[in-house]
Amino acid sequence: MLARAIKNALTKASRPVFRFRGHVHAKMATNNRFIPSTSARAASTATLPPTSDDRDLIAFFDVPSGNSASSGTSTGIFGHPSLTSPQALESIADAVLRRARLLTERVLRAPQSRSEMFKVVKNLDRLSDLLCSVVDLAEFVRNAHPDPKWVESANNLYESLSEFMNVLNTHVGLYNVLKTVLADPELFDALSKEGQETALVFWRDFEKCAIDLPDAHRSRFVSLSTEILVLGRQFMNDELRVRPPAVIRAEELDGLKDQGMGIRLKNQAFWTRRDLQVYPGSLQAQMIMRSAPKEEPRRKVYIASNSSTEEELYLLEKLLRTRGELARLVGSQSFAHMELVGKMAKSPENVRHFLDALMARNRPNAKRALLKLSRRKQAHLNTKPNPVIQPWDRDYYCPPEPPAPPIPLPRLTLGTVFMGLSRLFKHLYGVTLRPANVVPGQVWHPDVRKLEVVDEDNEILGFIYADLFDRRGKPGGAAHYTVSCSRRVDDDDESGDYTSAEAWNDPRLAFSREFGSIHRMRRRGREGVYQISVVALLCDFTSRSGAVGPKTLEWYQVLTLAHEMGHAMHSMFGQTEYHSVSGTRCATDFVELPSILMETFLTSPRVLSLFDINGKFGIGHKSNHDEDPCHFIDTHSQILLADLDQIYHSEAVLSPAFDSTQALATLFGSQSLIPYVDGTSWQTRFGHLYPYGATYYSYLFDRTIASRVWSKLFAGNPLSRETGERFKGEMLRHGGGKDPWVMLSSLLNAPELESGDARVMREIGNWKLENEGAIPDRH
Structure with missing residues (x-):
């Protein structure tokens, strides 16, 4: 046995x-500029008439007094009395x-x-x-x-x-x-x-x-x-990552595309009679990389940004x-090898199969994209044909643009976005988001909002605390925290933990029992009493302090919020009997699938129609985007980062001769389409090497699977309740309590996937990513 x-x-x-x-899931900061696909069926969908819940959600987030604490006995954080x-x-x-x-x-x-x-x-x-x-x-x-x-x-x-x-x-x-x-x-x-x-x-x-x-x-x-x-x-x-500045002469900034900041920088150099000191990561550094026509200042900033101390x-x-x-x-x-036991990939060898297949699929398009940049550089500098694109050329000849929705949209306030997501969840899963009052002391900052996740029978599935604005001391980025997991508690037999009545009556132990006794509920249709899921979402959206009117989100912020809410829904529906397999307590290379899929829903005009409360905006179906070739280059770069992560966690690191910079140079010298620059060592800025050690491939892996799930199940009818229930039942409700390969093969009706072996990993590497298509070979 x-x-x-x-x-x-x-x-x-x-x-x-x-x-x-495993409880905390941060959205990966990548160079991928997610440009939504418009290939999904664009059939017209009548805008839902606004409900009182819709209007309540908008007011809850957009009106400053929307989260005023209700009267009543004060409590502690998350409702813990102590x-x-x-x-x-x-x-x-x-x-x-x-x-x-x-x-x-x-x-x-x-x-x-x-x-x-x-x-x-x-x-x-x-x-x-x-x-x-x-x-x-x-x-x-x-x-x-x-x-x-x-x-x-x-x-x-x-x-x-x-x-x-x-x-x-x-x-x-x-x-x-x-x-x-x-x-x-x-x-x-x-x-x-x-x-x-x-x-x-x-x-x-x-x-x-x-x-x-x-x-x-x-x-x-x-x-x-x-x-x-x-x-x-x-x-x-x-x-500990403060880099020395790049020293830029004022004349090196002649012709800057960004005239506003460019003039200020040149005036600064003129009045101080000194060369400019531009610190890596600063707005000035970003501006120079994107808009300085001369190569030299861009080269200096790149090297300063990608060097390391001993x-x-x-x-x-x-x-x-x-x-x-x-x-x-x-x-x-x-x-x-140790870390991948129990993951979907199972071994570094299988990760290699996936990445090699994905690289082979993406590389031709990335090379064609790079050729387009080379032609732009040739025309700009009047050089011989096909000049080499250097790392400091990438952002100048293909400036990173903030992502934008695939169709024109009304003003997306924070409340409007939550309303749209709530409507989407109602279509797919039969649940809605409902504002919840808090009592004094329950939240740690006045900006925090509390939501109930409620099903069609008015049963509360869980709570979401949304802490979305930046402030001093708060870390940047976005993350999903699990505060309380689902778990059956009525059969705990707590009295059996104590060997004497004296221990049971010990006030310190009573205190711990009280701490664990909140957030419990009898589940309809299920035997027993369960802990209900409580999660917190942290984002770093610019504070609305002093601003007039509700906070309006940029599109990348909408995508970020959708991503984190994908994790939150996984926590809400993955309500298992055991804490250890509840919600997002599952394999690292599976856990990002629901959140990435949630982003993909925002590529659909039918889904985006849910964000128009009055039905007066006249949402159309014409894309805002020209084809952006650079996302193929970015995908190529992400594959190389996943390769580097595998090298850094291989047996090679135990060799006395191991040198992380030499390993980086060797990999990029043989595989990169953009040359490695001698003397740089940007691996110390690769922050994901710690929390995602040996599993950085997971985001590419789950992006690929999410694209297949979207195209096979949702693209034709993204608001189908039947399909949403199927995804919830096959994938979300099991948490980590079922083999992800079994869940995926059942969901896609593809029994050949169930083994998850090397052949399957290669096959997934050959699946299309979102918005993938050949780049026309033209100027």
Whole structure:
């Protein structure tokens, strides 16, 4: 039985045992300028008459007083009665550690009682939920809360519980009890399918944590894991990434296309009688790269932006080597081999099959796109035919333009966008977004809005907290945080956690029970009481402070919001019995599929008609876009980044001769269409190497699958309730509790995909990406 369970586990998606990783999903910052396709059927759809819910949503986000706290008893963050001060986090840490130790002891005692052995997987999942709910909360607070005292307390809470979780991940006693369950046919077969998958998730992650090795090796595993965490935080710290400026002479900026900023820069040089110092990443640097006719200032800015200090290179290479050492410690060939067990790709070799096929498909179009840029450069500089496009030429001859909708749209305020998304969810899934009042203390900033996700029977599926505006100290970018996962709770048998009445009455333990008791509901049509999903969305939209009227979103912000709401819907519908496989707790190379697909819906005029509340705008179907050849170049660049990620997490990093810059130069020298520039080392700016180590390919992979799902299922009728229910039922509701390949093959009615082997990975690499088409070979 154990052999069968292990064989099954190796083909399924895994999540960590007692870690929060996987709950936070940040939208990848890529160079891809997503230009929506207009190939979907553009049949007219009558605009829905506005409902009171539509108007309420618009007012909720667009009227400043829309989120005023309701009267009533004050509470703490997310409605936790105790979370009213930073000090409460310290109390929670102490209480949760006490309860976690009791649960750990209960699992270790389980072999003394046959009935307790049937509860082992449930209790391990409860232990994981207990710890993750608090660590995830700490991770969110330290990123979102504007008060430094809260941030400091959250950091302390995070560190204290992370250390305890590292101990649990290498706990031989827990592993042996679980292995007994897996080896006993009666115990294993008594579990539901979700329960069996949860058991295998725990087993697989124990195996990845040196569990079968001697004590000294397990101790070394904990030490290396902690070191990787510290190195990763340092690598991601933007304050350590300050680059020296490029020194630009005023005459080098003659003829700037951007006359406004160009004149200001030249005046600055004139009045100060000094050369200009242009810092990488600044608006001035971006302007020069896009609009300086002379190559030299662009070259200088490029080199300044893509160079690294010795300290930065040392930090990155130490991170990569430490990951390699960790993998070798547990018997894996490389970190990539270790990390990809349980992912859809399964192995670095299969990732290679996918990327090679995708490269072969995209490369001809990318080469034709580059030829167009070369002809532009030839005409501009009056050179010989086909001059080489250098890295600093890319943005000048094909200036990055902000994405725009495929058709003219009315003014998209924040409230209008949420209304449109709510209408879309109602068409597809029968759920709507509804404004929810908050009581004093429930949110951490006045700009935060709370939404209920409500089905057609008026049952609440979950809550979304939307923290969408930038502010001092808040990290940039966008992210989806899971605050509370779905989990069945009425069969927890909490009294069995305590060995005495004295322990049950301990006020510190009562405090932890209270902390975990909110956000519970009996599900209609399902047996039992469940935790309901609570998520938070963080974005960095420009604040509306001082602005007149509601905030209007740029199109890229609309796409960002749709992406994050795709994650949120996955959390809402993936309401499983077990926390460990709920919602977005699934394989890294599967989790982006729902969110990328949600962006793709915004390529459809029929979908975009839902954003017109009055039906007076007269939405048409003519594209705003000329063909942009540069997205093929950008896709080529993303493939190379995924290649580099695989190299950096291969066994090569353990060689004493490993040099990350040389590896970069070799790869780009042989594969890139734009030359590598000697002396540059931009890999230290490749921030995704830490959170997406060995899995950076996932975005290309899920973009490809999302394009196929869209074209096969939704393109012809994107508002079909039948198709939406099918996608929800086949893909979203299982969370990580079912093999993604089985779900995908069923959804697409393609049983040949179920194996997910090398052949299938190559086939997916040959699928079309969104908006893919041959570039005409003309000027």
